[in-house]
Amino acid sequence: MSADDSHDSLHGLATHAPALAGWLDTHAETLDTDATLSADVVPRLAGAGLLRVGVPVELGGAGGSIVDAIDTVADVAEHSFAAAFVLWGQRTFIEYLLQSPNRRLRDRHLPALLCGELAGATGLSNAMKYLSAIEPLQIRATNVVTDDGARAWRVNGGLPWITNLRKQGFVAAAAVDHEAGGPPSIFAIAHHAPGVTRSDDLDLIGLRGTNTAALQMADTPLTDDDRVTDDAPAWLVRVRPAFLGLQCGMSLGLARRSLAGTRDGGPGARAAVADEVAALTEQLDTLTARLKAGVLQGEFVDTPASLFKLRIALAELVHDAASLEVQTGGGRGYLRGLSGIARRQREAAFVPIVTPSLVQLKNQLAAQRAQQLRTETAQ
Numbered sequence: 001m002s003a004d005d006s007h008d009s010l011h012g013l014a015t016h017a018p019a020l021a022g023w024l025d026t027h028a029e030t031l032d033t034d035a036t037l038s039a040d041v042v043p044r045l046a047g048a049g050l051l052r053v054g055v056p057v058e059l060g061g062a063g064g065s066i067v068d069a070i071d072t073v074a075d076v077a078e079h080s081f082a083a084a085f086v087l088w089g090q091r092t093f094i095e096y097l098l099q100s101p102n103r104r105l106r107d108r109h110l111p112a113l114l115c116g117e118l119a120g121a122t123g124l125s126n127a128m129k130y131l132s133a134i135e136p137l138q139i140r141a142t143n144v145v146t147d148d149g150a151r152a153w154r155v156n157g158g159l160p161w162i163t164n165l166r167k168q169g170f171v172a173a174a175a176v177d178h179e180a181g182g183p184p185s186i187f188a189i190a191h192h193a194p195g196v197t198r199s200d201d202l203d204l205i206g207l208r209g210t211n212t213a214a215l216q217m218a219d220t221p222l223t224d225d226d227r228v229t230d231d232a233p234a235w236l237v238r239v240r241p242a243f244l245g246l247q248c249g250m251s252l253g254l255a256r257r258s259l260a261g262t263r264d265g266g267p268g269a270r271a272a273v274a275d276e277v278a279a280l281t282e283q284l285d286t287l288t289a290r291l292k293a294g295v296l297q298g299e300f301v302d303t304p305a306s307l308f309k310l311r312i313a314l315a316e317l318v319h320d321a322a323s324l325e326v327q328t329g330g331g332r333g334y335l336r337g338l339s340g341i342a343r344r345q346r347e348a349a350f351v352p353i354v355t356p357s358l359v360q361l362k363n364q365l366a367a368q369r370a371q372q373l374r375t376e377t378a379q
Contacts, residue, residue: 012075017048024079031082031209032343035201038209039168041086046116050076051090055098059106060114066095066242067292070249077253078260081347082207084250089164089210093120095242096173096186099235100228105188108225109171119166119211120173123159124236125355127175127186128243131236132356132364137177137184139217152223153178155187158216161355165191165198165213172215175232184232187222195220206346241300244307244356248291251314251351255284258321258344265328273324280321287314305368308361315351315358322348 013021054069055061077084097106112118129135139157146152170191199214229235294300300307329341352358
């Protein structure tokens with residue numbers, strides 16, 4: 001572990017889960033650059049109790065709220081963005097089950113998800129873009145007749161990019177259009193279901209320990225027992241704040257870590273950026289408080305544009321914080337093995353493109369402004 005990756009200000013995870021914090025610090029570079037340890041991440045997150053945070057005690061969780069889960073993602077991101085990305089996928093899928101009316105589905109999968117035996121993959125990036133009229137759904141379901149008259153479907157299609165498709169076992173959420181009409185559904189598709197194919201890991205420039213791959217379905221049979229919701233648009237509006245809130249946790253942690261890293265430079269370097277660091281720190285505190293309040297109070301359900309703007313602001317803050325760390329790190333940051341600065345630059349570069357990307361959010365906000373202007377003009 002480099003001196004850069006053991007910082008006194010990183011108190012969250014180091015206090016509550018010191019074994020996990022140490023493991024992540026030791027292996028952060030490996031988790032970013034290859035898949036050697038990809039099978040270990042979910043079990044280690046589970047072993048530290050992080051998957052149970054914000055889950056009701058009566059369902060096997062540790063209690064608390066979704067805001068506490070956001071904090072765990074941020075804490076992990078300070079040590080390893082790749083591990084935080086996995087945690088986001090796992091905890092978001094858990095949230096889907098918590099917000100699903102299908103109790104049988106929840107009871108079937110939740111225990112294995114909480115203990116880390118089963119990986120949960122959100123798979124709803126396509127659905128979130130569909131909700132914002134950015135792209136059509138990529139999976140279609142055809143009704144089939146069963147001997148007992150129960151509702152069933154065969155689904156075909158695929159998703160080009162899903163994180164946390166752990167080879168040892170996963171279940172992925174996917175939005176599905178119905179050929180027979182009606183609102184799209186969201187199904188939980190297990191790795192061992194007939195017709196399900198996982199590709200090789202995608203050839204990413206970083207985050208290679210996250211089990212990120214494509215998923216294809218060919219006549220995969222599904223029933224009501226596999227259905228998260230039968231009204232995807234209405235359900236997605238309710239779950240989107242948790243989806244994006246947990247995702248924003250990755251930005252919170254990475255920004256905190258980069259700002260902490262500026263203190264590792266010499267006195268002259270620290271003095272040169274002191275005002276900028278102070279301003280970004282204050283901005284980060286403000287955005288953190290706004291995110292938590294909006295998610296907890298339900299504000300973002302009715303005003304998603306506020307959440308979109310917050311996600312954009314956090315991505316820009318991450319970029320600025322990572323740039324300051326480069327400036328104070330100097331040449332040390334360009335030498336292998338001496339710091340995590342280069343890795344955090346790669347991590348920061350990913351923040352704007354994770355779905356929904358900044359471009360997609362900005363286009364959505366522009367469309368909303370145009371619609372509002374048309375409405376006001378018509379009046």
